[in-house]
Amino acid sequence: MFKSLLTTLIFDEKKYKFYDLTKLDVSFYDKLPYSIRYLLESAIRHCDGFHVLEKDVKNLLNWENTQFQSIEVPFKPARVILQDYTGAPALVDLASMRNVVKELGGDPNKINPICPVDLVIDHSIQVDSYGNLDALVKNQEIEFILNKERFKFMKWGAQAFQNLQIIPPGSGIVHQVNLEYLARIVYSDDNCLLYPDSVVGTDSHTTMINGCGVLGWGVGGIEAEAVMLGQPVSIVIPEVIGYKLINRLPDIATVTDLVLTITKNLREIGVVGKFVEFFGPGVATLSIADRATIGNMCPEYGAAVGFFPIDCRTIEYLTQTGRDPQVLKLIETYLKANRLFVDYDDTSKVPNFTKVFELDLSTIVPCVSGPKRPQDQVPLYNLHTEFKKGLTSRVSFKSFGLREEEAVKEVPLVINGRNCVLKHGSVAISAITSCTNTSNPTVMLGAGLIAKKAVDLGLEVPPYVKTSLSPGSGVVTKYLEASGLLPSLEKLGYHITGYGCMTCAGGSGPLDEVVAKAVDEVDFDYTERQQNEGIDCLNDLIITGVLSGNRNFEGRIHPQIRANYLASPMLVIVYGLAGRIDIDLENEPIGIGKHGPVYLHEIWPTREEISYFEETFVKSRFFQEVYSNIKGNEQWQSLECPTGPLYPWDTESTYIKKVPFLDGFKINPKNPGSIKNAYTLLKLGDSITTDHISPAGSISRTSPAASYLLSKGVHPKDFNVYAARRGHDEIMTRGTFANIRLINTLISKPGPRTLYVPRNEEYDIYTAAMKYKEEGHPLIILAGKEYGCGSSRDWAAKGPFMLGVKAIIAESFERIHRSNLIGMGIVPLQFLSGQNSEKLRLTGLEQFSIDIPDDIRPGDRVKVEVFYNTFEILVKNGVEEFPDHKWGRTLD
Incomplete structure (x- = not known):
């Protein structure tokens, strides 16, 4: 229907075609936010008079007016991405559909994904073993023992369904694998038609991919299945909030501090269901990993997407992660031809937005978020007073409602022969985990440098703290090893426990038995109150978790840990060393080292130190080595699975069952x-x-x-x-x-x-x-x-x-x-x-x-x-x- 827009592009003596959006009404097109241009391109390319109508294209082109009219338009993404916890039930649904088609006299082989699907197995592993060199191997063994039946089913799906690629367990976290490996940026199909990559996923943090200029967001599994089977996603034409970033982050602040600030700000502004598009010279100072961190937290600030259009820094990142240089030149040529490439320092070409808000990066201060929701930001140096106040304040998202006499409770413990005391605010889980930060070399290397300085000064992590490090991909391990920082992390107990979405997704595993018992053990001093008031009198300690994740809802991280704080990997180490959340980091020592008290400023690395390690040790060859041949470990390769178009349902199975x-x-x-x-x-x-x-x-x-x-x-x-x-x-x-x-x-x-x-x-x-x-x-x-x-x-x-x-x-x-x-x-x-x-x-x-x-x-x-x-x-x-x-x- 829009064949007149098809344009030839000659590149490297090869003829390509693309839909040239600049041939539209330029006075409208140049005012459109870049995210709307992506929707427009997809609508034009798929306009068939059935799924996508000509009026849908016109409504998108007229975005300045239609954004306020609750008009729905169809969107056909280029691909679908699944993680195994949401992907397995989607495959169960598809396998069940095949049975229904067979029962109705049809061909079950017709039930197939039409839209390409990547399923990354990353959620099944949890922190059962930790604090030792064998933790990774032990956790992977337990993962296969517990999930063998699920893995067989998914491996069957890979051979039974067309257009389905399985990324085996142990490869990394879905969103980091998507960012570093799966993202195409621009597709070239069998007919040499060029078009932008776009994706919907059954994990809400699919929005992380927005950091490298791929338009993507999370959908429900039911919607994803419809897309897999060739149906479009229906979306209301969104308002697009322009979020301008100026200046650069101060040395003391990390991108985690920035994203927690943005989450709080955008929650207050109110962007639920809207697109947020970042622009301004401050964006140019952020790495793609930084931008991906901000995009990852999009569900926490409530927007549908948090989009960063592609610039020269995106191309540099794609080069670093091992993409073909010639393909990248083609990508850049196409994007510039379609006006989808930006220069964040050029303020003369800013599109129109519904509203514009501004954030000065130089004002960002260190912070965490919690104890029960990701949007509840707390400045770092206020945390100790806020936590103590919250213990006895009326129950809320910040408070716990303890009595004054309960707030001073302490429980002496002996763990591995060491005496210690557990009390309200003790850190029981200290986890570098989740896609939010583990894709970011700056904060990961920063955590390694803190560990090295701490070890050199003789600091140790208290024995009641469960420590873990779950990198988002094998690339992280390679640069931590190359930099010599991994041994220091291991010395403090932060051994690699697995490559997957662990603690942040509830895969924290059990606490030490002594700690778990102390949290819930009956306190016999309160037996009189128990009898008089008819209540269960437990220690009920408000112990804490500190994790570099994106979710900290009640009961999610661990059922016994009622207060959880999101923090940068660097602060995860700091609070792990301190062993408590109610420490005044500005004035109190983190611990006692070989030569006396050690304070935060003594172990906090400078930006120059981190930059040196990042420039020296994050190598392109690491990405190529990790992703050149993803076959999975020996356990995956030797795993036998059923064959054929119909899955042989086992009526005794407690993992896989045909849906009712x-x-x-x-x-x-x-x-x-x-x-x-x-x-x-x-x-x-x-x-x-x-x-x-x-x-x-x-x-x-x-x-x-x-x-x-x-x-x-x-x-x-x-x-x-x-x-x-x-x-x-x-x-x-x-x-x-x-x-x-x-x-x-x-x-x-x-x-x-x-x-x-x-x-x-x-x-x-x-x-x-x-x-x-x-x-x-x-x-x-x-x-x-x-x-x-x-x-x-x-x-x-x-x-x-x-x-x-x-x-x-x-x-x-x-x-x-x-x-x-x-x-x-x-x-x-x-x-x-x-x-x-x-x-x-x-x-x-x-x-x-x-x-x-x-x-x-x-x-x-x-x-x-x-x-x-x-x-x-x-x-x-x-x-x-x-x-x-x-x-x-x-x-x-």
Whole structure:
């Protein structure tokens, strides 16, 4: 439809073609943000009058007006990327689809990804062994023992499905592998047609790829499967916030400090669902790894993307990471021809943005973020006072609500023959982990230099601190070895524990048994209070984790660690050495060395030191050596798997099971219709994350999921984690809302339990849901702001669906999770502006009938009838009067 824009480009005596966007109305095109130009190019290239219409192209070209009109446009990305925790259930769905097609008399081989798919196995490994030279080998062995069945299934998928590439375990973290190896920047297809690389992924931090100028974002697994099968993603034409960076970072600050500041600022501005595009001379001072770090945290500041258009520094990075120099010249030529290449120092060619905000990099100060959310930034030198204050302040995202006498609790320990004391604020996990920072040589080498200085001065890490180093790829190990810094890290206990997304994704592994016991052990001094008040009196220490990650939601890092702080790898080492979070780093010594007290300034490296090590030891050949031939380790290569187009389902498997969602599949399914007489399964507050809804971590031995596994003969030591069992609906359904920190106001204590309203009885959530299902009662959930924030997680929608939840009424939803809910047939209903459960005096004890039209569209209003079904329920639950009407009312 736009063939007139096809233009020939001769490069290196070869003829290429591309859609020349500059032939459009230039007065409009030159004003467009670069991220919108990428959407426009894709729309033009795929405009077929069916998936993509001519009006979609015009709407994008007219972005200055359409950005405010909630107009949807289709987008077809160049590829899809999956990690194994989200990729395995996607493959289970595809394999199940093949069975359905076979049952309907069709050819199962027709179920194949049309869009190229890369699946990186990086989430299965966890920190079981640490602090020793054998940690990596031991953890990989445990990973294969626990995940052998999953790995067989994924390896089967690699040979069964077309357009599917598996990156084996041990290769690195998905987003770092994407950045260093998988990103094409510009594609050249079989017909020599050039077009920009773009990607959607089933991990919310897919946005990390925006740092090198590839437009990409996270989607739900259901959306990703649709894209894999050739469907476009539907997006609302976004507002684009221009974020101008000026000057450069001061010597004391790191890019982690910068990204935590940006996260806090953009959260306050409000960029949920919008594009953020970075520009200005400050961007030119940032490396691609720095930009990727900022792009990685995009879900934490709420935007759909945090985009950095390609400049000469991007090309330099691609050269360093081993890309073909001739291909890079072609890429640069194409991008400049299509006006997709920028010079950040040239302020005369800045596009129009919806709004513009500015940040002076020279004002950035060292900071961390926590203790329960990534957007809660704390200046470094305020942390000790804020933590101490938060111990006894009323429970909030910053506080814990302890009594004054509880706040001074100390527990003496003996670990490996060494005496020590555990107390509130003690650092129990110190982990250099996650894609956020491990792709960044500046902060990784900085951490190594701190370790070297600390070792030289005679500092040691306290024995109760669990230390780990999980690089994002083998490249990190190579430059740490070449620089001579790895031995110092190992001397402090930061041995390499694995190449994968470990602590940040909940793969922190168990604490030392002595530490774990001390945290939860009964304190016999409080037995009188226990008897008088009827409570469980535990030590309940608020111990902490410090990690170079991007997520620190409650219960995510480790169930016993209630305070978690995101920090640079350099500060991870510092707090690991100090052994406590409540240290005044400005005035107190980190520890006692060979010659006396050692202070922060004595071990903190200068920017010049770090730059020297980066320029000297981060070599292009390291990238080529690591990525030249990714075959996986010997265990992967020798792993035998089934063959053939249909997967041979094992009915006794507790890892892989054909999904029940397609049972009774019909070509023309009926509309689910309105919801009648639904009860409230849970009444929740703000910031309910996907970790609350579908935990990724360990399976409690007292949980419904554990009972099921025990009934199948699985020993507790082999339970693995919930995330590894996402290919099995029976376990994942039982694990829905199993987070021990879940606060459901229908009951009095945090935990995975709820009230069965018809009989005023308390059960675990799964049992209550099954009782409702047996009696034919549909369910809803009431919630506050940001319902479903956090990681992209299919089972956070699939699990509630399996429990019988038909609708969720919340103040706001996270974008990806809302799409997942819709994909599962759960209706996401949003309170009108200014309203919530409390203002409408909804107790969760009511029943709800919701009128859902067949043609419901985003933004439509629906009527919700709210009522009590019997006077007995009213009295039994202590409700003496009902607002507006004794028996019920209607909400709009």
